[in-house]
Amino acid sequence: xxxxxxxxxxxxxxxxxxxxxxxxxxxxxxxxxxxxxxxxxxxxxxxxxxxxxxxxxxxxxxxxxxxxxxxxxxxxxxxxxxxxxxxxxxxxxxxxxxxxxxxxxxxxxxxxxxxxxxxxxxxxxxxxxxxxxxxxxxxxxxxxxxxxxxxxxxxxxxxxxxxxxxxxxxxxxxxxxxxxxxxxxxxxxxxxxxxxxxxxxxxxxxxxxxxxxxxxxxxxxxxxxxxxxxxxxxxxxxxxxxxxxxxxxxxxxxxxxxxxxxxxxxxxxxxxxxxxxxxxxxxxxxxxxxxxxxxxxxxxxxxxxxxxxxxxxxxxxxxxxxxxxxxxxxxxxxxxxxxxxxxxxxxxxxxxxxx
Amino acid sequence: xxxxxxxxxxxxxxxxxxxxxxxxxxxxxxxxxxxxxxxxxxxxxxxxxxxxxxxxxxxxxxxxxxxxxxxxxxxxxxxxxxxxxxxxxxxxxxxxxxxxxxxxxxxxxxxxxxxxxxxxxxxxxxxxxxxxxxxxxxxxxxxxxxxxxxxxxxxxxxxxxxxxxxxxxxxxxxxxxxxxxxxxxxxxxxxxxxxxxxxxxxxxxxxxxxxxxxxxxxxxxxxxxxxxxxxxxxxxxxxxxxxxxxxxxxxxxxxxxxxxxxxxxxxxxxxxxxx
Amino acid sequence: xxxxxxxxxxxxxxxxxxxxxxxxxxxxxxxxxxxxxxxxxxxxxxxxxxxxxxxxxxxxxxxxxxxxxxxxxxxxxxxxxxxxxxxxxxxxxxxxxxxxxxxxxxxxxxxxxxxxxxxxxxxxxxxxxxxxxxxxxxxxxxxxxxxxxxxxxxxxxxxxxxxxxxxxxxxxxxxxxxxxxxxxxxxxxxxxxxxxxxxxxxxxxxxxxxxxxxxxxxxxxxxxxxxxxxxxxxxxxxxxxxxxxxxxxxxxxxxxxxxxxxxxxxxxxxxxxxxxxxxxxx
Numbered sequence: 001x002x003x004x005x006x007x008x009x010x011x012x013x014x015x016x017x018x019x020x021x022x023x024x025x026x027x028x029x030x031x032x033x034x035x036x037x038x039x040x041x042x043x044x045x046x047x048x049x050x051x052x053x054x055x056x057x058x059x060x061x062x063x064x065x066x067x068x069x070x071x072x073x074x075x076x077x078x079x080x081x082x083x084x085x086x087x088x089x090x091x092x093x094x095x096x097x098x099x100x101x102x103x104x105x106x107x108x109x110x111x112x113x114x115x116x117x118x119x120x121x122x123x124x125x126x127x128x129x130x131x132x133x134x135x136x137x138x139x140x141x142x143x144x145x146x147x148x149x150x151x152x153x154x155x156x157x158x159x160x161x162x163x164x165x166x167x168x169x170x171x172x173x174x175x176x177x178x179x180x181x182x183x184x185x186x187x188x189x190x191x192x193x194x195x196x197x198x199x200x201x202x203x204x205x206x207x208x209x210x211x212x213x214x215x216x217x218x219x220x221x222x223x224x225x226x227x228x229x230x231x232x233x234x235x236x237x238x239x240x241x242x243x244x245x246x247x248x249x250x251x252x253x254x255x256x257x258x259x260x261x262x263x264x265x266x267x268x269x270x271x272x273x274x275x276x277x278x279x280x281x282x283x284x285x286x287x288x289x290x291x292x293x294x295x296x297x298x299x300x301x302x303x304x305x306x307x308x309x310x311x312x313x314x315x316x317x318x319x320x321x322x323x324x325x326x327x328x329x330x331x332x333x334x335x336x337x338x339x340x341x342x343x344x345x346x347x348x349x350x351x352x353x354x355x
Numbered sequence: 356x357x358x359x360x361x362x363x364x365x366x367x368x369x370x371x372x373x374x375x376x377x378x379x380x381x382x383x384x385x386x387x388x389x390x391x392x393x394x395x396x397x398x399x400x401x402x403x404x405x406x407x408x409x410x411x412x413x414x415x416x417x418x419x420x421x422x423x424x425x426x427x428x429x430x431x432x433x434x435x436x437x438x439x440x441x442x443x444x445x446x447x448x449x450x451x452x453x454x455x456x457x458x459x460x461x462x463x464x465x466x467x468x469x470x471x472x473x474x475x476x477x478x479x480x481x482x483x484x485x486x487x488x489x490x491x492x493x494x495x496x497x498x499x500x501x502x503x504x505x506x507x508x509x510x511x512x513x514x515x516x517x518x519x520x521x522x523x524x525x526x527x528x529x530x531x532x533x534x535x536x537x538x539x540x541x542x543x544x545x546x547x548x549x550x551x552x553x554x555x556x557x558x559x560x561x562x563x564x565x566x567x568x569x570x571x572x573x574x575x576x577x578x579x580x581x582x583x584x585x586x587x588x589x590x591x592x593x594x595x596x597x598x599x600x601x602x603x604x605x606x607x608x609x610x611x612x613x614x615x616x617x618x619x620x621x622x623x624x625x626x627x628x629x630x
Numbered sequence: 631x632x633x634x635x636x637x638x639x640x641x642x643x644x645x646x647x648x649x650x651x652x653x654x655x656x657x658x659x660x661x662x663x664x665x666x667x668x669x670x671x672x673x674x675x676x677x678x679x680x681x682x683x684x685x686x687x688x689x690x691x692x693x694x695x696x697x698x699x700x701x702x703x704x705x706x707x708x709x710x711x712x713x714x715x716x717x718x719x720x721x722x723x724x725x726x727x728x729x730x731x732x733x734x735x736x737x738x739x740x741x742x743x744x745x746x747x748x749x750x751x752x753x754x755x756x757x758x759x760x761x762x763x764x765x766x767x768x769x770x771x772x773x774x775x776x777x778x779x780x781x782x783x784x785x786x787x788x789x790x791x792x793x794x795x796x797x798x799x800x801x802x803x804x805x806x807x808x809x810x811x812x813x814x815x816x817x818x819x820x821x822x823x824x825x826x827x828x829x830x831x832x833x834x835x836x837x838x839x840x841x842x843x844x845x846x847x848x849x850x851x852x853x854x855x856x857x858x859x860x861x862x863x864x865x866x867x868x869x870x871x872x873x874x875x876x877x878x879x880x881x882x883x884x885x886x887x888x889x890x891x892x893x894x895x896x897x898x899x900x901x902x903x904x905x906x907x908x909x910x911x912x
Binding site for chain 2: 076080082083087089100103104147
């Protein structure tokens with residue numbers, strides 16, 4: 001067991017409700033890991049158990065080999081940025097940042113100096129004497145971050161910290177948080193239900209659903225090779241068709257819409273096994289005429305949603321909805337209500353086990 | 356409909372204002388009895404109030420009793436309010452009703468009870484007796500104000516403090532208490548006023564030795580209607596006015612920069628001292 | 631996400647009781663016991679019997695006082711509503727500045743010792759007061775005697791209790807979405823019918839609160855009726871005080887007090903079951 005943070009067999013019951021079901025996870029030192037999942041999936045509960053605000057019903061957690069069991073939140077040395085920042089309204093920015101140092105017996109002069117340096121690092125030079133209510137949402141966020149980092153915590157937990165910010169500010173803070181995290185090298189767990197946020201920030205993503213870990217992978221792996229149908233549907237847009245494997249050795253499967261299609265052969269599957277076949281919308285190509293070679297299908301266009309640089313074409317093939325992402329310039333070739341052809345390359349086909 | 360309502364509303368404003376306005380000129384009147392308009396003006400009754408021990412002593416008694424009542428009430432109510440707002444336990448709703456009961460029982464009923472009970476305990480006509488009685492009567496108001504404040508307290512702040520290394524005790528001292536301070540002060544103020552204004556119980560149990568200002572005023576109005584009462588009324592009136600305006604003035608001075616005020620506003624006239 | 635926010639679940643039910651204990655003990659010794667003392671006196675003074683209750687519940691003097699008390703409390707509550715509703719309406723539908731000024735006035739009235747307000751009414755209604763003075767000015771011959779009548783005590787009680795009514799109604803009115811009135815108008819309702827079918831029902835909870843509160847407080851009023859009212863038309867509290875002060879009739883006074891308490895409790899209990907007591911005081 002050489003990982004930095006280790007969760008093994010963590011279970012949590014709220015009365016009869018099983019909030020967490022056998023969560024096992026290893027996180028390396030300095031890693032930026034995101035807990036991703038819909039609300040109620042167990043990601044925040046896991047975070048609160050790590051922080052010590054909730055007790056696991058079963059299971060153990062260790063940091064750097066030392067067990068956390070029985071330690072109170074204030075004995076764990078874990079920095080947390082809360083959803084609403086939880087800045088102390090009666091203290092100035094710098095006093096907020098000084099607070100954890102004060103609790104650790106650091107003298108006022110040294111402590112305030114260190115707090116000021118930390119505020120500078122998060123880009124708040126000159127704001128240290130302001131009270132939280134005199135700061136904007138983004139600035140409050142930075143103070144909360146500085147406060148959670150100033151005492152050199154063994155772990156940094158971020159509980160949906162960007163939820164309250166508007167879109168532009170959110171993107172800016174994503175970059176900022178990543179920059180500061182890299183610079184300090186602090187092991188970080190970031191909780192969010194926003195998959196683009198997870199994609200853009202994480203070294204690895206842990207997908208939660210119904211109290212269970214669905215998949216742990218780096219962002220690209222997660223996107224291109226989701227383990228389960230849930231992950232495929234939750235991360236990014238997807239066309240998923242239920243089907244079965246025809247020839248496992250050659251990499252041939254069959255399903256609705258895509259018909260009999262080839263995929264990169266994989267020995268995890270056997271002939272006749274029921275599977276889900278995933279093709280991402282941007283991997284489908286639209287054309288008016290049938291392609292001369294390769295694999296293709298037909299579909300009827302229902303709606304075109306323009307985003308400027310790209311467009312989402314929503315159509316159907318038989319009873320099945322199909323989504324295609326096309327470049328903005330290409331959208332002129334089709335109109336709503338028309339029939340067209342979609343084609344793809346075998347590498348774009350990903351097979352997921354199960355029905 | 357709208358116009359009619361508002362017209363009546365304006366008449367009512369005058370009705371509410373008239374008694375408050377009338378006592379001020381009366382306090383400067385040089386008439387020996389209640390006469391309006393006053394035949395002439397002087398400050399003689401102000402002088403009378405500030406030199407007459409039979410008025411100053413009850414004033415001092417009232418301040419003393421109300422202060423002690425406030426302290427005692429808060430010592431009892433603060434922990435109880437925390438228990439009732441923050442914990443779930445068996446019998447909570449009963450405890451809740453019990454906290455409000457002293458407000459529901461007519462004070463005349465309590466007055467008889469205290470008169471007889473404190474008589475047996477030799478507490479009638481003592482400061483302590485009045486303080487003990489008033490503390491009971493102040494509990495509901497102090498509780499209502501404080502619990503409203505405590506319910507609005509964001510407990511994430513306490514979690515944040517703990518995650519930053521503060522033990523529960525230090526969290527309470529450094530975070531909970533300072534943030535609740537406005538609520539605590541208002542709660543204490545309500546307890547003070549409740550005691551300072553309380554008349555019925557004081558009439559029955561304060562006697563000569565612990566005579567409170569309302570009791571003295573009651574006796575005086577009943578017997579002779581001493582014009583000094585207009586002076587006291589005006590002074591009390593000014594104190595209330597200052598008390599009410601202070602938050603607005605302070606906020607006006609401070610509020611330019613700090614627009615979003617995190618401190619709780621004093622509830623306007625929500626809570627009721629009985630007579 | 632159902633994260634439990636209780637910080638001290640581990641210690642179970644012990645801590646809250648510990649926190650409540652001092653106050654509970656205090657209220658037991660200095661609130662419940664005196665109350666029980668009144669109950670005991672009502673059946674033991676001067677001797678162990680129910681005579682006091684028989685007297686209080688059947689004697690014609692007492693019946694008259696009880697009826698008078700109820701009538702007065704009811705009258706005061708209704709007057710408070712008639713006075714308070716338009717004022718609350720004015721506050722709720724004026725500019726912020728006007729509303730604030732009126733609110734300040736109401737609050738001020740509320741916080742001014744009711745003894746001061748009672749005294750002020752003595753001045754206003756006195757034989758040499760401004761009301762009589764004004765009547766004489768406009769030529770009323772032989773103006774009526776206003777002070778120490780049912781009129782003066784009722785008026786003063788309405789003035790003293792009106793703020794309770796006003797605040798209760800105002801709170802409710804402030805919460806009414808103006809869009810509701812507009813939408814009622816857009817659906818064809820006009821003037822009085824908007825008021826009757828939309829506005830009035832929406833303010834009903836405030837009215838009910840105010841009426842109960844004023845009625846209950848008024849039932850137990852002592853000072854104002856004693857100082858301003860007619861000695862011939864006493865209210866219960868005044869009579870209780872009279873019995874104790876003049877005749878040292880503790881048994882009789884206690885019995886009356888218990889009846890007053892019982893009536894108050896019944897009203898509040900009904901209210902509590904319907905709405906919850908803590909709502910009453912706002």
